[in-house]
Amino acid sequence: MRTLYVNAVGTEKRVAVVENNRVVEVFMERPGEENPVGNIYIGRVTKVLPGMDAAFVDVGLDKQGYLHKSAIPGGEEKQIHELVHQGQAVVIQVVKEAIDTKGPKLTAKIEISGVYTVYLPHENMSAVSRNIQEQERKLALRELGNGMSGGFIFRSACENADLSIIEKEMKQLQALYKAICATNGSPPMLLHQAKSFLDRILHEIPLHTISHIVTDHIEMQQLIQTKTKSDITTLYRGKESLFSAYHIESEIEKALKKIVWLDNGAYILIEQTETMTVIDVNTGKFIGKGRQEDTNLQTNIYAAKEIARQLRLRDIGGMIAVDFINMKEKHHQEQVKQVLRDELLKDGAITKVFSFTALGILEMTRRRKRKSLRDYLLATCDCCKEGFVMSAQTAAYKLERELLQYRGSDYEAALVEANTHIQEVFQTLQSVLDVHFTTRMTHGFAIRHLGTKEEVLRLKNQ
Incomplete structure (x- = not known):
C-alpha cells in the first residue's frame, strides 16, 4: 500500500508517493506549466512527412505535435498521405508532453478516462484490468462493454463497484465524447481538458492502492475527501514544510545526484546523456563473506531493486544500459534480470528488459510521459x-x-x-x-x- 504526501502550501504543487517507507515517485505542477497529456484538441495539419509516415499538427502549444500514421484509426493499412493532408482539421489527443526539442506526441485514437472505465470510441473491444481476478466479475464487465458502442477498458476500481454505477459512467463518457465532437471552432483549439493536477495523480495511482494521504492545506484535504469519498486524509499542521518533515525533500535532492549509495555499502552511478542513460554498479564498501561470485550476485540484486526505484523517482526514459558487476554464471544473470523485472512491475510506465550483451551490459527501455526530475528541476x-x-x-x-x-x-x-x-x-x-x-x-x-x-x-x- 502507498502513502501520498500532498504539498499544496505555496505556488508549486507537489505530490510524493511512498511505498515501504521509500519515496518512489514525485509529481509537480507550476503555474503556466500544466501538463497537456490527455487533453483533446482540434488541430491543423501543417506538414505531411511521407518518408516518416507522420504529420506535424498545430494544436496551439509551444511546439507542434507529432502524429504517426499508426496513431490514426485505419492507419495500419494506409500511407500517411491517404489519411491526412496539409491544412486539414483533425481531432487529436496529447499522449506525451513535449520533451527537450521534441514536440508533444499525438494520437487520433481518442481515449477518455473515468474513475471506473476508459472509453475508446474508435475501438470495438472490452478489456478488464489484470488486478481483477474473479472470473464472474470479469465476465459481467465484458458483457457490460459488449452491450455498448465503442471500446471500454475496465479499471481495477471496478472490482467492488456496483455495476449500475459503472454503466452510468460509461454512458457519461460516451455523451462527453459526442459533445466534444460537436464543438464548433477554428483550429487550433482546446476541446477538452483532461484532468486537474490532483485528478491526474489519482488516475495514475489507483485509489485502492492508497492507504493514507497527508496534506498541508485544509482546502486540499477537503477536495481529496470529496474526490476519494473516503476519510483517509489527514492535515499536517507543523511549522516545518511537509516534505522536510517527512524527509521527502532530502530524497529529492539525492535523486538529483549521480551516486546512489545502497544499504549494504555498495553504490550505483547514474549518468543521463542526451541519447541514453548509463548505470554503473559498484561494490563500494561491500565486501561480503563468501566467494566473489556470490558477493557480486548479492550486490547486483541490491542494485536491481534500487535501479527500479530510481528510474521511477527520477522518471528516466528512453534507452538504458546497466553495467552490473561481472557475473560468470548465466543463471545469476537471469536471477538479477528477474529481480529487476519484478520490481518494475510496480512502475506505471511501460518498461522492457532485454538481454545481457557479450560485454555483460543489460539493455532496457522505459517510456515516460513527462520530463525527467533532473530536467524539470535543474538547468545547464x-x-x-x-x-x-x-x-x-x-x-x-x-x-x-x-x-x-x-x-x-x-x-x-x-x-x-x-x-x-x-x-x-x-x-x-x-x-x-x-x-x-x-x-x-x-x-x-x-x-x-x-x-x-x-x-x-x-x-x-x-
Whole structure:
C-alpha cells in the first residue's frame, strides 16, 4: 500500500508517493506549466512527412505535435498521405508532453478516462484490468462493454463497484465524447481538458492502492475527501514544510545526484546523456563473506531493486544500459534480470528488459510521459555549459516554501542573496515576509537575515 504526501502550501504543487517507507515517485505542477497529456484538441495539419509516415499538427502549444500514421484509426493499412493532408482539421489527443526539442506526441485514437472505465470510441473491444481476478466479475464487465458502442477498458476500481454505477459512467463518457465532437471552432483549439493536477495523480495511482494521504492545506484535504469519498486524509499542521518533515525533500535532492549509495555499502552511478542513460554498479564498501561470485550476485540484486526505484523517482526514459558487476554464471544473470523485472512491475510506465550483451551490459527501455526530475528541476550551468544547477524557477519556489515556514512569526522581512533570474521569478510569487535581495550569489540562494524591515534594509545597504 502507498502513502501520498500532498504539498499544496505555496505556488508549486507537489505530490510524493511512498511505498515501504521509500519515496518512489514525485509529481509537480507550476503555474503556466500544466501538463497537456490527455487533453483533446482540434488541430491543423501543417506538414505531411511521407518518408516518416507522420504529420506535424498545430494544436496551439509551444511546439507542434507529432502524429504517426499508426496513431490514426485505419492507419495500419494506409500511407500517411491517404489519411491526412496539409491544412486539414483533425481531432487529436496529447499522449506525451513535449520533451527537450521534441514536440508533444499525438494520437487520433481518442481515449477518455473515468474513475471506473476508459472509453475508446474508435475501438470495438472490452478489456478488464489484470488486478481483477474473479472470473464472474470479469465476465459481467465484458458483457457490460459488449452491450455498448465503442471500446471500454475496465479499471481495477471496478472490482467492488456496483455495476449500475459503472454503466452510468460509461454512458457519461460516451455523451462527453459526442459533445466534444460537436464543438464548433477554428483550429487550433482546446476541446477538452483532461484532468486537474490532483485528478491526474489519482488516475495514475489507483485509489485502492492508497492507504493514507497527508496534506498541508485544509482546502486540499477537503477536495481529496470529496474526490476519494473516503476519510483517509489527514492535515499536517507543523511549522516545518511537509516534505522536510517527512524527509521527502532530502530524497529529492539525492535523486538529483549521480551516486546512489545502497544499504549494504555498495553504490550505483547514474549518468543521463542526451541519447541514453548509463548505470554503473559498484561494490563500494561491500565486501561480503563468501566467494566473489556470490558477493557480486548479492550486490547486483541490491542494485536491481534500487535501479527500479530510481528510474521511477527520477522518471528516466528512453534507452538504458546497466553495467552490473561481472557475473560468470548465466543463471545469476537471469536471477538479477528477474529481480529487476519484478520490481518494475510496480512502475506505471511501460518498461522492457532485454538481454545481457557479450560485454555483460543489460539493455532496457522505459517510456515516460513527462520530463525527467533532473530536467524539470535543474538547468545547464551558465558558466561551464556542461554541468547542472538549480534552475531559477526551482530556486524561487524553494525560497517561497522556506519563507512560508516563518508565517505567523515575529519576523517582518528577510535579506536574501540570489541572482537576478531567481529574483524575477520570485517577484511573481507571494511572500509572507518583505523580501530584499542582494545579488552576490551566482546560483541558488541564501537567506542571510530575518528580522525587522529596518534591520534588513540596514544590512542590505552596508
